[in-house]
Amino acid sequence: MAKFSKKTKTSENIPTSALPDIIFMLLFFFMVTTVLREQEILVEQKIPQATQLQKLQKKTLISYIYIGKPKNTGLYGSEPRVQANDALLTPADIVQWVNQERDMLPEADRNMITISMKIDRDVKMGPISDVQTELREADARRVLYASVGKVQKD
Amino acid sequence: MARKKNRMSQEVNAGSMADIAFLLLIFFLVTTTIASDKGILNVLPPKLDPKNPPPEIDKNERNIFTILINANDQLLVEGEYAEADGLDEKIKLFVLNFGQPNEEAQGLYNSLPASLKAMSRRDPESSDHPGEAVVSIKTNRGTSYDRYLEVFDLAKKAYFDIYAERVNLRTDEYRALTGKDDAEQSLIDRGKEGIPMAISIAEPDKIGS
Numbered sequence: 001m002a003k004f005s006k007k008t009k010t011s012e013n014i015p016t017s018a019l020p021d022i023i024f025m026l027l028f029f030f031m032v033t034t035v036l037r038e039q040e041i042l043v044e045q046k047i048p049q050a051t052q053l054q055k056l057q058k059k060t061l062i063s064y065i066y067i068g069k070p071k072n073t074g075l076y077g078s079e080p081r082v083q084a085n086d087a088l089l090t091p092a093d094i095v096q097w098v099n100q101e102r103d104m105l106p107e108a109d110r111n112m113i114t115i116s117m118k119i120d121r122d123v124k125m126g127p128i129s130d131v132q133t134e135l136r137e138a139d140a141r142r143v144l145y146a147s148v149g150k151v152q153k154d
Numbered sequence: 155m156a157r158k159k160n161r162m163s164q165e166v167n168a169g170s171m172a173d174i175a176f177l178l179l180i181f182f183l184v185t186t187t188i189a190s191d192k193g194i195l196n197v198l199p200p201k202l203d204p205k206n207p208p209p210e211i212d213k214n215e216r217n218i219f220t221i222l223i224n225a226n227d228q229l230l231v232e233g234e235y236a237e238a239d240g241l242d243e244k245i246k247l248f249v250l251n252f253g254q255p256n257e258e259a260q261g262l263y264n265s266l267p268a269s270l271k272a273m274s275r276r277d278p279e280s281s282d283h284p285g286e287a288v289v290s291i292k293t294n295r296g297t298s299y300d301r302y303l304e305v306f307d308l309a310k311k312a313y314f315d316i317y318a319e320r321v322n323l324r325t326d327e328y329r330a331l332t333g334k335d336d337a338e339q340s341l342i343d344r345g346k347e348g349i350p351m352a353i354s355i356a357e358p359d360k361i362g363s
Contacts, residue, residue: 016172023175030182048300052310053192057332062191116193119299126295129358136201144193145303 039086042076043068048121049150056144061114063101065094067127068120080123082131091130098138114142194307196355216279217286219248221305225296229305238304245312247273249287249349251280259283262348270319284349292356309353317345 043066056062066083070076081088084097102110115135119128135143221241222230229236231244250273252263262284263274281287289309293302311325318328321341333339 016169020171020175023172023179027175027179027182030179030186034182034186048303050194050303050307052194052307052314052329054195054329055332056191056195057334059191116191121298121300121303123299124295125293125297125299125302125358128299129293129295132198136198139201141198141200143196143198144191145196145306146191146193147303147307149192 041066041083042072042088043070043081043083044120044122045118046121047118048147050145050147051150053147053149056114058109058112061105061109061112062116062144063098063113064116064118065131066118067123067131069122080120080127082127091127091134094131094134095138098135098140102140111139112142113140114144115140116144116146118146194303194310196306198355213286213288214282216253217281217288219245219281219287219289221289221291221309223291223293223297223301223305225294227298227301238301238308241305242308242312242315245289245309246316247275248281248289249284249312249316250274251277251282251287252284253278253280253282255283259285259348267319267322270316288352288354290354290356293358295358297358306353306355310351313349313351313353316349317342321345 045066045068064084067080068083069078070081070088076088082091082094083089084094089097098113098115102113105113117128117131132143135141220230220232224230229238229241231241236244250266250270252259252274253276255263259282263271289312291302291305291309314325314329318325321328321344323341328341328345331338331342333342
């Protein structure tokens with residue numbers, strides 16, 4: 001009888017020994033899917049919304065350019081600036097930057113380079129068209145206006 | 155009693171393991187930004203060569219659907235003040251007008267599904283046929299990017315709606331086609347055939363910015 005009661009006592013608590021394994025599995029999933037920012041974004045980025053989004057197939061062909069108001073207005077002023085890689089560029093540097101990016105691609109893909117423009121929604125068209133003129137000059141004519149999906153009303 | 159306690163503590167205490175793992179999990183949950191390479195694709199025109207100026211284009215005015223956006227983000231569509239709502243429908247009507255179709259365009263018209271045929275108004279003041287129709291968007295240097303993207307988005311939507319309708323898909327299904335196999339590629343080509351996506355982005359003007 002004493003033995004019997006002891007047995008029921010042990011089976012009262014729920015076995016939680018598998019819980020850490022489950023959590024670790026989730027943890028590994030997030031660790032693997034996380035892309036850590038390799039570069040610091042120096043300009044504000046409020047990406048606009050759009051509906052007709054397309055996904056690009058080859059991610060290696062994409063180079064990113066960021067346009068927006070600098071976060072550190074004391075240092076860089078409040079006018080929209082262009083950031084590529086890790087530094088702020090003037091429009092005149094863009095041709096050189098595109099050529100650098102293009103040299104990193106395999107030769108067959110060089111004319112397929114796509115510039116993903118991540119532009120803050122408060123930027124005016126003036127600076128953007130300056131950048132686009134430079135991109136035309138550099139012959140990097142495929143441009144992706146990065147945007148996030150909009151919830152449609154109907 | 156004392157012996158019983160001893161036997162219990164032989165097991166390694168793994169109860170807090172879950173807590174530690176949770177902590178790490180929450181950290182990664184918060185820091186994760188799932189990279190998204192989604193956006194609206196645009197192909198810029200080739201650069202201007204001072205030696206070879208671009209050929210003079212003499213398109214009839216009726217074949218160009220002009221959208222002007224001023225520095226106050228107001229729209230002027232075909233010479234009339236307008237709102238952005240319903241712009242995609244106007245562009246669709248413009249593209250599918252078939253005012254003066256040539257033989258080829260007549261064949262294209264006959265191949266369209268009935269729902270698209272119904273959009274043709276044969277208005278002599280609007281585009282001749284889809285091959286000629288051009289949607290022109292002109293901004294000002296003071297136009298906000300948000301507004302420009304909204305209008306560009308609507309112009310793209312009009313074309314994608316037409317393409318999707320032709321191949322009997324929903325618009326988002328058509329847009330998701332990537333052309334990675336022949337079946338998808340042929341769907342894309344069938345949608346686009348004879349109706350080029352002609353959206354022209356004019357150089358912004360500087361007045362009033």
